[in-house]
Amino acid sequence: MSKTVSFISRNFGKYNPASLASYEYIGGFTALRKALSMDGEAIAQVLSDNGVQGRGGAAYDMGRKWKQAREVQAPHKCVVCNADEGEPGTFKDRELLRNDPFQLLEGMIIAGWSVGADNGYIYMRGEYSHLRPQLLSAIKQCEEKGYLGDNILGSGFSYRIHLYSGAGAYVCGEGSALCESLEGHSGRPRMKPPFIKQCGAFHLPTCVNNVESLSLVPPLLLDTEGFYKSQGTPDCPGTKMISVCGNVKNPGVFEVPFGITLREIIYDLAGGIEDGHQLQLVQLGGASGRLASPAQLDTRYTYKDMKAADLTAIGSGAVLVVDERTSIIGFLRITQQFFFHESCGQCTPCREGNRHIRMLLDKVAAGTHTEEDIKLMEKYARIMSTASMCGLGETAQSALLSAMKRFPEVFAIKKEVAVR
Numbered sequence: 001m002s003k004t005v006s007f008i009s010r011n012f013g014k015y016n017p018a019s020l021a022s023y024e025y026i027g028g029f030t031a032l033r034k035a036l037s038m039d040g041e042a043i044a045q046v047l048s049d050n051g052v053q054g055r056g057g058a059a060y061d062m063g064r065k066w067k068q069a070r071e072v073q074a075p076h077k078c079v080v081c082n083a084d085e086g087e088p089g090t091f092k093d094r095e096l097l098r099n100d101p102f103q104l105l106e107g108m109i110i111a112g113w114s115v116g117a118d119n120g121y122i123y124m125r126g127e128y129s130h131l132r133p134q135l136l137s138a139i140k141q142c143e144e145k146g147y148l149g150d151n152i153l154g155s156g157f158s159y160r161i162h163l164y165s166g167a168g169a170y171v172c173g174e175g176s177a178l179c180e181s182l183e184g185h186s187g188r189p190r191m192k193p194p195f196i197k198q199c200g201a202f203h204l205p206t207c208v209n210n211v212e213s214l215s216l217v218p219p220l221l222l223d224t225e226g227f228y229k230s231q232g233t234p235d236c237p238g239t240k241m242i243s244v245c246g247n248v249k250n251p252g253v254f255e256v257p258f259g260i261t262l263r264e265i266i267y268d269l270a271g272g273i274e275d276g277h278q279l280q281l282v283q284l285g286g287a288s289g290r291l292a293s294p295a296q297l298d299t300r301y302t303y304k305d306m307k308a309a310d311l312t313a314i315g316s317g318a319v320l321v322v323d324e325r326t327s328i329i330g331f332l333r334i335t336q337q338f339f340f341h342e343s344c345g346q347c348t349p350c351r352e353g354n355r356h357i358r359m360l361l362d363k364v365a366a367g368t369h370t371e372e373d374i375k376l377m378e379k380y381a382r383i384m385s386t387a388s389m390c391g392l393g394e395t396a397q398s399a400l401l402s403a404m405k406r407f408p409e410v411f412a413i414k415k416e417v418a419v420r
């Protein structure tokens with residue numbers, strides 16, 4: 001199996017991302033022309049036939065999402081491109097936005113046609129403000145050339161794309177918080193139901209997809225030879241953009257076939273651990289992901305294999321490599337501090353749980369913790385994962401719980417503490 005592939009990233013370096021003419025020269029917008037000759041349902045079926053799962057973290061069946069969005073009857077609907085990319089260690093969407101903005105726009109227009117939307121919104125994280133001028137210019141060039149606006153390419157389909165920037169809150173990547181933020185409100189997740197597919201941005205039925213998910217659509221529609229499906233494994237076909245960072249010699253963004261092992265990602269693609277140090281752990285899918293131990297390096301990077309290895313998270317595609325110089329408890333404290341800071345505070349398990357776990361980790365770091373503290377920490381973590389209102393609180397303790405299983409020695413009681 002080849003270790004890297006060019007499918008979603010097939011255009012990187014092949015055209016000038018500032019120029020629509022340059023994109024057209026390499027075949028850009030052929031997929032849109034094809035899509036406009038197809039029924040929206042048939043387009044969603046292409047996603048289903050290829051087993052595409054959304055790339056924003058939740059791995060929701062993308063063909064199913066588009067079919068559900070189509071079924072909602074409403075005079076206006078919208079598509080939202082989630083470019084918030086707030087998950088620590090994740091930066092593959094940035095590369096898609098930077099190197100191939102037109103492929104993303106083409107994917108969004110096809111999404112609009114398939115689900116029956118008349119507006120598309122890109123919600124981009126504030127830290128990517130340097131990419132705004134290029135993206136705004138790309139939208140304008142598409143309007144001038146008739147790929148956006150009224151009666152696109154004479155099809156009778158009218159659709160516009162708008163660019164919004166977030167202000168740097170991690171929780172705004174959650175679909176309903178993102179919709180709140182788009183509307184100009186404070187970005188807090190909404191109670192569900194209603195789900196955003198029924199009532200999302202501006203109270204319209206909304207189909208939210210990640211940058212990578214939408215960027216995958218144009219090459220997939222043109223893939224008549226079945227290249228995408230020939231990659232990966234029978235259970236998990238296709239390719240995935242990943243970002244590898246931390247203590248590796250060669251951090252970066254790679255497109256890999258599903259089924260590659262963690263060992264191949266770390267040692268063959270990212271060059272192994274820097275300066276002759278030893279691998280200690282790998283965090284998968286961002287700060288909300290579990291920790292893998294070196295013994296799990298031969299786990300294959302598929303949804304099923306990762307789940308079987310109790311790692312669950314391909315998530316956002318982040319692979320954070322940590323060597324023996326980092327204290328695991330220190331790492332967990334920073335993670336919990338991050339979630340404490342990013343919690344929107346609406347619900348008690350998340351608002352208080354993150355704070356209490358962080359305080360208990362302070363005791364572990366100081367070596368003053370007791371058996372009771374460890375039990376409490378585990379209890380809070382379990383309550384948070386079941387009783388929080390959104391994915392932030394549900395997954396904020398993934399790293400902690402997996403560390404308790406895989407690195408129990410770092411929680412060992414160091415000395416007897418008198419209980420009064």
Ligand SMILES: Cc1cc2nc3c(=O)[nH]c(=O)nc-3n(C[C@H](O)[C@H](O)[C@H](O)COP(=O)(O)O)c2cc1C
Nearest residue numbers: 054055056082084085086173174175209210213391
């Ligand atoms: C706290 C939180 C943060 C999230 N951040 C992002 C993000 O930055 N980008 C993203 O695409 N999805 C993010 N998601 C997932 C989105 O809610 C949603 O599932 C995704 O954008 C849907 O796109 P997909 O189906 O193409 O994966 C986040 C979810 C949660 C709970």
Ligand code: SF4
Nearest residue numbers: 344346347350390393
């Ligand atoms: S889980 Fe956390 S981030 Fe989500 S709604 Fe509750 S307090 Fe807000």
